Amino acid sequence: MAHYDYIIAGSGCAGLSLLMRMVENENFSDKKILLVDRSPKNNNDRTWCFWEKENGFFEDIVFKKWDKLWFHADGYSSLKHIFPYKYKMIRGIDFYRHCFSRIARQKNITAIYQPVERIFNDDLEPCMIMGGDKVTAKYIFNSVQFEKPVLKRKEFYLLQHFAGWVIETKEGVFIPGEATLMDFTVTQKNGNAFAYILPFSSTKALIEYTLITDTLLQQKQYEEALYKYIDKKFSSLNYTIIEKEFGVIPMTNHVFPGAENNIIHIGTAGGQTKASSGYTFQFIQKQSEIIVESLSENKALSLVARKSRFDFYDSILLNVLATRKLSAEKIFQHLFRKNNITDIFNFLDNDSSLLQELKIIGSLPVLPFLRAGVQQLF
Numbered sequence: 091m092a093h094y095d096y097i098i099a100g101s102g103c104a105g106l107s108l109l110m111r112m113v114e115n116e117n118f119s120d121k122k123i124l125l126v127d128r129s130p131k132n133n134n135d136r137t138w139c140f141w142e143k144e145n146g147f148f149e150d151i152v153f154k155k156w157d158k159l160w161f162h163a164d165g166y167s168s169l170k171h172i173f174p175y176k177y178k179m180i181r182g183i184d185f186y187r188h189c190f191s192r193i194a195r196q197k198n199i200t201a202i203y204q205p206v207e208r209i210f211n212d213d214l215e216p217c218m219i220m221g222g223d224k225v226t227a228k229y230i231f232n233s234v235q236f237e238k239p240v241l242k243r244k245e246f247y248l249l250q251h252f253a254g255w256v257i258e259t260k261e262g263v264f265i266p267g268e269a270t271l272m273d274f275t276v277t278q279k280n281g282n283a284f285a286y287i288l289p290f291s292s293t294k295a296l297i298e299y300t301l302i303t304d305t306l307l308q309q310k311q312y313e314e315a316l317y318k319y320i321d322k323k324f325s326s327l328n329y330t331i332i333e334k335e336f337g338v339i340p341m342t343n344h345v346f347p348g349a350e351n352n353i354i355h356i357g358t359a360g361g362q363t364k365a366s367s368g369y370t371f372q373f374i375q376k377q378s379e380i381i382v383e384s385l386s387e388n389k390a391l392s393l394v395a396r397k398s399r400f401d402f403y404d405s406i407l408l409n410v411l412a413t414r415k416l417s418a419e420k421i422f423q424h425l426f427r428k429n430n431i432t433d434i435f436n437f438l439d440n441d442s443s444l445l446q447e448l449k450i451i452g453s454l455p456v457l458p459f460l461r462a463g464v465q466q467l468f
């Protein structure tokens with residue numbers, strides 16, 4: 091039976107973010123590491139956007155960054171300067187290529203492609219079953235979600251689902267330095283929805299139609315909404331669709347297990363997706379940093395300390411959306427009208443002070459949030 095120091099199950103964002111930090115740290119050069127995924131990462135299956143003040147660990151592969159972001163809602167439009175932050179985008183394919191070309195030079199890492207069937211503790215030793223064989227390790231870092239979580243009372247599971255196109259135009263219509271973070275003037279007939287626009291140049295942009303609802307739409311409904319939005323926004327623009335993207339991010343206040351003895355759950359499977367926003371990339375980076383630091387200093391493996399008050403805020407927002415106490419358009423309009431965008435970023439990063447949070451909470455309509463808060467508490 092094969093035994094490793096570390097097994098990393100899943101070579102997506104979380105698995106590779108963790109492994110790349112191990113590769114860059116000499117304390118791991120003699121560790122035997124197994125990386126396993128059901129299939130090679132050959133496709134540009136997603137793009138990650140996030141805000142950041144400094145250069146990040148993956149700065150070399152940032153595809154595009156913006157320092158101004160538009161917010162649009164019914165009767166309100168504003169261009170926000172986000173200094174000292176930048177809004178950054180990393181393309182999935184660049185991320186996978188960058189990581190795998192570095193990993194290929196490491197003799198201590200074995201990468202294999204096979205579905206993982208099970209991960210469990212056997213007499214406290216972490217074990218993994220793949221292809222019917224049992225493999226063990228000192229630690230298993232797991233980013234595979236084997237099944238949808240079973241929800242408890244007061245837990246919600248909404249879907250942030252989106253379809254988008256990279257489009258190219260003949261004449262320049264986009265302002266390359268200005269992205270659109272949220273545009274609620276898109277059709278709301280399918281539920282809470284917004285569009286976003288990420289221009290790569292004056293003639294090329296990624297435009298996404300995003301919904302926060304409990305069920306998916308049919309493909310043609312996303313496409314219809316995208317056609318209409320682009321038509322309205324850029325008045326009968328001629329364009330070519332050069333790439334398509336579709337994605338679903340779960341937005342849930344379900345409590346995922348962080349660790350089960352030496353099985354450590356990472357990424358979305360480890361609860362790193364922010365329930366109220368779907369943003370995950372930066373939470374994964376923080377979690378990876380903490381894990382590698384703890385391991386390399388032989389400290390007890392401490393995970394990202396979750397701040398319970400942020401989980402509570404997330405639950406309240408999910409409650410408001412899931413029970414339709416208020417539309418997303420109204421909520422975000424209040425937020426963006428009355429707060430600095432940098433304070434909102436800080437809040438969404440779970441890094442704000444109690445004083446900042448009181449100001450942000452105070453900018454929202456009292457009744458629906460109070461009712462949701464009471465329902466979540468009792």
Ligand SMILES: Cc1cc2nc3c(=O)[nH]c(=O)nc-3n(C[C@H](O)[C@H](O)[C@H](O)COP(=O)(O)OP(=O)(O)OC[C@H]3O[C@@H](n4cnc5c(N)ncnc54)[C@H](O)[C@@H]3O)c2cc1C
Nearest residue numbers: 100102103104128136138139205206337357358369370371
């Ligand atoms: C289309 C899309 C766009 C997103 N955009 C953003 C964004 O802009 N900003 C942001 O912060 N977050 C974004 N997210 C959310 C989040 O950042 C990503 O989902 C991120 O990839 C999560 O990382 P992960 O490692 O947890 O999961 P994944 O990256 O999905 O990795 C899990 C890996 O496990 C593998 N796997 C699954 N089952 C098995 C099995 N049985 N055996 C072996 N391997 C298996 C999969 O092949 C995959 O490689 C987006 C998500 C999607 C889907």
